Structure formats: C-alpha cells, structure tokens
Amino acid sequence: MTITADISDIALLIIALAFLVLVIAVIPALLQLKRTFQAVEELTVEGKRTVEGVNVIVRKAGDQLGDIEELVIKVKDVGLKATNLGELIIDTVRNPLISIISIFFGAEEGFKRFFNREKKGGGEDGNQ
DSSP: OOOOOOHHHHHHHHHHHHHHHHHHHHHHHHHHHHHHHHHHHHHHHHHHHHHHHHHHHHHHHHHHHHHHHHHHHHHHHHHHHHHHHHHHHHHHHHHHHHHHHHHHHHHHHHHHHHHSOOOOOOSTTOOO
8 A cells, every 4th residue: 555645735734733733732721721810810809808808997097097186186275275274374473473572572672771771970969
C-alpha cells in the first residue's frame, strides 16, 4: 500500500495537526481562566463585605465626630466663662484692695511724720 499525497494534502494535514495542538493547549488555558474568574468573584465578594464593615465604622465615627464637636464647643464656652469670671473677680477684688493698701501706706507715712517730726523751738522766750 502506497500513500500518495500532494502538497495541498500535506498542508492540510499540517494545518489539522496545528489546530489539534492548539485545541490541546487552549483547553488547560480555558480551565485556568475559569479558576481565575472564580477567584476574582470570591475576592469581589470578600471586598464587598470588607467595604460594608468599613462603611459601618465610618458612620459610627461620623456620629462620634458630631458629639466631639459639641463637646469642644462646650469646653470652649466653659473656658470663656472661666476667663470672664476670673476677670470679674480680679476687678471686684482689685479696687478695694488698692484702696486698703493705699490707706495703709498713707497711715504709715502719716505715723512716720507724726512720730519723727523734729521738735523746733518756738519763739525767743524759750517756750516750745
């Protein structure tokens, strides 16, 4: 039995073998691609769960931020009121204190002059 083939028959045989090799190589690639898509889908689901958790945390932080802002405003108001109270106390105490200290210094100076005055003689008669 002899096999006779033309160039076109050989070319068709080579093309068929190349297609067979291509199909054999593409099947594992497609299977790997399917596994990759499944992994991406699982990753997407996990990412969605994580984002939902982060959103809950962000909402809670936003609520707490509003409370903290109110607290800061109240602390600021208390600080301003304490400052005003301090100024009021200083103004109320300062004026009487200055008056009392002035009276004491004046009395001290008066007593010094009264007790340390030099005795000078009176007239020619020697009476003092």
